[in-house]
Amino acid sequence: MMRLDVPTPWGMRLQDSASPNMEGMHELHDHMMYYLALMLGLVSYMLFMMVKNFKNNTMSYKYLTHGQTLEMVWTMFPAVMLLVMAFPSFMLLYLCDEVLTPAMTIKVMGLQWYWKYEYSDFVSSNGETMEFESYIMPEDMLEEGQLRLLDTDTSIIIPVDTHVRFIVTANDVMHSFAVPSLGMKIDATPGRLNQVSALMQRTGVFYGQCSELCGINHSLMPIKIECMEIDQFIEALNDME
Numbered sequence: 709m710m711r712l713d714v715p716t717p718w719g720m721r722l723q724d725s726a727s728p729n730m731e732g733m734h735e736l737h738d739h740m741m742y743y744l745a746l747m748l749g750l751v752s753y754m755l756f757m758m759v760k761n762f763k764n765n766t767m768s769y770k771y772l773t774h775g776q777t778l779e780m781v782w783t784m785f786p787a788v789m790l791l792v793m794a795f796p797s798f799m800l801l802y803l804c805d806e807v808l809t810p811a812m813t814i815k816v817m818g819l820q821w822y823w824k825y826e827y828s829d830f831v832s833s834n835g836e837t838m839e840f841e842s843y844i845m846p847e848d849m850l851e852e853g854q855l856r857l858l859d860t861d862t863s864i865i866i867p868v869d870t871h872v873r874f875i876v877t878a879n880d881v882m883h884s885f886a887v888p889s890l891g892m893k894i895d896a897t898p899g900r901l902n903q904v905s906a907l908m909q910r911t912g913v914f915y916g917q918c919s920e921l922c923g924i925n926h927s928l929m930p931i932k933i934e935c936m937e938i939d940q941f942i943e944a945l946n947d948m949e
């Protein structure tokens with residue numbers, strides 16, 4: 709059975725990663741949390757201690773007007789902390805922007821309120837570009853095992869371990885093409901082509917949602933990506949047209 713990458717009830721962490729970009733985001737998150745926990749601990753400890761012994765604590769000494777060393781410390785320490793967090797953050801940001809020699813391109817178009825996908829690298833038997841629309845599965849048509857508000861009638865199919873480029877645009881208002889387990893989120897803007905790349909390192913079904921408020925049915929245009937072995941992909945592609 710294929711693995712589903714979906715939000716889980718009471719899930720408080722990020723979804724499992726399926727691409728190197730998301731792997732990097734997991735790492736960055738853990739790295740940041742380390743410093744956040746450190747600072748939260750330190751600041752609350754100092755605050756607590758000051759409130760607790762404010763009468764005989766040197767740090768709350770009423771006639772203390774300045775302290776060179778203390779001021780140096782509380783300026784340098786946060787500055788270093790910020791640098792330590794900013795560097796990996798920017799590095800990941802620009803690394804994720806990089807689109808390296810994709811083997812395949814998919815054009816994604818956001819419309820009120822569905823997605824349209826174009827496989828411009830392939831043509832159907834009548835010589836036309838392969839393209840299809842993807843609508844949400846209505847609640848009353850859901851079959852056993854399908855996910856409410858996440859399943860679609862047609863899904864994007866992608867071969868595993870392949871560099872794929874998504875060219876993203878919109879036809880009416882702004883939408884956003886986002887799939888958490890791939891670390892992918894990019895604006896779909898009318899009159900503009902944005903690109904992201906993804907390298908899916910394991911097979912599975914990755915779910916996402918439109919992530920830019922685009923009107924009344926914004927919540928009803930989910931994204932479903934089926935990542936499969938290359939031979940299955942070719943088979944599925946043949947079935948499509």
Ligand SMILES: [Cu+2]
Nearest residue numbers: 918920922926
């Ligand atoms: Cu939307």
